[in-house]
């Protein structure tokens with residue numbers, strides 16, 4: 001039981017949109033402190049001052065504007081009292097996990113609430129690229145629907161003739177698989193760090209990285225961004241893909257070396273590009289999104305009230321579970337062996 005003197009302090013960085021009730025519940029067992037530091041320098045000063053006895057930190061994707069990345073430098077300012085950092089999002093590329101692991105600090109991310117909404121977005125992009133729906137919309141919007149059938153939009157293809165390759169078969173990759181299955185694609189294949197157990201694989205075929213590149217008509221990227229995966233989809237890798245491949249990215253923009261895309265799309269090497277994420281958000285080169293065979297979204301993967309509420313509540317659960325058991329609910333994979 002917590003008393004006023006031993007109640008853990010939770011530093012909340014970034015705003016709450018919908019999970020006020022869940023945060024209020026957490027306040028019954030912890031002191032929740034809103035982070036008011038406006039800059040990274042101020043944050044470092046506050047960590048040595050008014051936040052010097054906090055135990056848990058929560059952060060949002062947008063709060064990077066306030067504190068900068070959670071890197072080695074920032075970790076070196078974290079008070080020894082801190083036991084967990086809970087990130088609101090599936091992708092935690094704003095956090096360098098190693099310096100936190102070295103200090104015995106648990107890092108958690110959001111898993112399940114992100115999977116369905118992100119996969120819905122991937123399905124939208126796959127279908128739009130396959131059927132040229134964006135081109136149809138653009139023709140209609142500029143008043144170009146004349147006598148020509150469907151306004152002259154290019155003919156699309158149906159799923160039955162296409163192989164889908166999913167790169168990365170974590171929770172989001174599996175949700176993409178499950179949503180694409182009913183469309184009747186010719187085959188769904190995947191590549192992952194390791195092959196999944198049959199019950200998780202759910203009937204789709206595990207292939208090598210190179211086989212995924214060479215066999216897929218549509219490639220969905222669902223891998224995390226880190227030092228190994230940054231620009232891993234580059235000119236050389238794309239040259240191994242089928243001519244006219246459809247590339248769909250709902251993971252992180254910087255997995256692809258974005259500057260090479262316009263040329264490869266114009267040449268037809270990439271038949272269509274569907275993306276919810278870009279390398280330097282919110283800046284996207286008009287040269288890219290103005291191409292007719294590009295479907296682009298401003299990072300809307302989890303942009304629903306339900307998803308945002310569920311994600312915010314998941315973050316609170318991570319803190320709550322850590323207070324109650326000493327362990328966060330969803331520790332990041334790099335820390336599976338962390339002794340706590």
Ligand SMILES: O=CC(=O)O
Nearest residue numbers: 089090091114301
């Ligand atoms: O981009 C969204 C997330 O990382 O959850």
